[in-house]
Amino acid sequence: MPSERLSVVVTRRLPDAVERRMQELFDVTLREDDSPMSRSELTQAVQQADILVPTLTDRIDSTLIAQAGDRLKLIANYGAGVDHIDVQTARQHGILVSNTPGVAAEDTADMAMALILGVTRRIPEGLAIMQSGDWQGWSPTALLGGRVAGRRLGILGLGRIGQAVARRASAFGMQIHYHNRRRLRPEIEEELEATYWESLDQMVARMDVISINCPHTPSTFHLMNARRLKLMKPDAVIVNTSRGEVIDENALTRMLRAGEIAGAGLDVYENGTDVNPRLRELNNVVLLPHMGSATVEGRLEMGEKVILNIKTFDDGHRPPDQVVPAML
Known part of the structure; x- marks a missing residue:
């Protein structure tokens, strides 16, 4: 039987x-x-x-x-x-x-790159104008974003997904930097042309874009807290396709509203579907409904x-x- x-x-x-x-x-x-x-x-x-x-x-x-x-x-x-x-x-x-x-490594990395481009090139603002029917035509000064080529990308967590993000960003001409619990082998660093930072604080303070790609564990909860977010350059942006709990969402919202951080692209949120309503009001923020692996x-x-x-x-x-x- x-x-x-x-x-x-x-x-x-x-x-x-x-x-x-x-x-x-x-x-x-x-x-x-x-x-x-x-x-x-x-x-x-x-x-x-x-x-x-x-x-x-x-x-x-x-x-x-x-x-x-x-x-x-x-x-x-x-x-x-x-x-x-x-x-x-x-x-x-x-x-x-x-x-x-x-x-989901490749799919999530695609979304991280999409968020980087979406924030730096102000794509959602352009979409909103077109959908409203208010576009008045091309202008030399309209919707000026920033060029990603040459910018420093700091990846927090260079595992499978982080490395996939690095390969994509490198193809766009970005400089790859990373912070990990453990430094990667030299051959991986060489392949990705990635610079290791032992100090997360020092890396955060020098990057143009921060990509969160580490898992949520007790040690990574609010790893990007208010103090660390304040280390970011005013013209820097942060994207998160990992877990919302890694960033202090309320602190991030306050700093975005105050212009202390240039922008953010988020696919995950600290409290699940309960997204800070003030975050949704900002035009320098790209919000997605956890689509990274979709x-x-x-x-x-x-x-x-x-x-x-x-x-x-x-x-x-x-x-x-x-x-x-x-x-x-």
């Missing part, structure tokens, strides 16, 4: 092809609409499932994990970031955690990784993308 199929609960709607494949392989409970699960629904899911497939909108904290049933053995996250999952507590309860790393190709690859992690676990092996506390 065939072995009993794994019980899998998926917390959000996934691409149709991913959901169909999961239905073929597992006893899967899919989400009927695309709203996030409530706390009570998440509690029910962890109590009944062998495998939970959450996304970044689900808070899998120690309290929820403590309520998990004996069946739950794997949290197969749909996404690379796991700051919404208490990996340490899961491990203590014998629950493995996996993610989908590397899939490509058809990327979402399908993420689903494939989730399925591979579950299948490998079901076969009695360690999931290829297992996350352990030491990695965080």
Whole structure:
């Protein structure tokens, strides 16, 4: 007789092809609409499932994990970031955690570059004029932005995504600088023509553009706080395609309103969908609804990784993308 199929609960709607494949392989409970699960629904899911497939909108904290049933053995996250999952507590309860790393690097880097161009070349302001019907024709002094070629780009977190950003920015003629917890190998620095800064403060004070590409961890929360933001040059801009919590959003808003920072491009926000309303009023800010990894190709690859992690676990092996506390 065939072995009993794994019980899998998926917390959000996934691409149709991913959901169909999961239905073929597992006893899967899919989400009927695309709203996030409530706390009570998440509690029910962890109590009944062998495998939970959450996304970044689900808070899998120690309290929820403590309520998990004996069946739950794997949290197969749909996404690379796991700051919404208490990996340490899961491990203590014998629950493995996996993610989908590397899939979104190129897509997110595309968006980071789009934000850099959008802010420095004032693209949203141009769009607004065209959509309003108020364009009066070309003018030598209208919507003057800044040339990106020759500007210093400071990348905070030169991992997969940061390196992809560096390659794109270099093609635009930007000078690449970076700060990491650990300096990269010389051959990677040489390939990217990247200058390492041991002091984040010193790098921030000298850059024309700052790109946030580090994960959100306890050590990176408000890494760009009010004091560090004040080190930025008045004509500098900052873009964030990583996690909103890395920047003190209220401090950033105050400085943008005061003209102490020239502009910002944000795809992520400190409080999720609760975006500072004063931030939305500024014309030197480009705001996007967390679109960094939103490509058809990327979402399908993420689903494939989730399925591979579950299948490998079901076969009695360690999931290829297992996350352990030491990695965080």
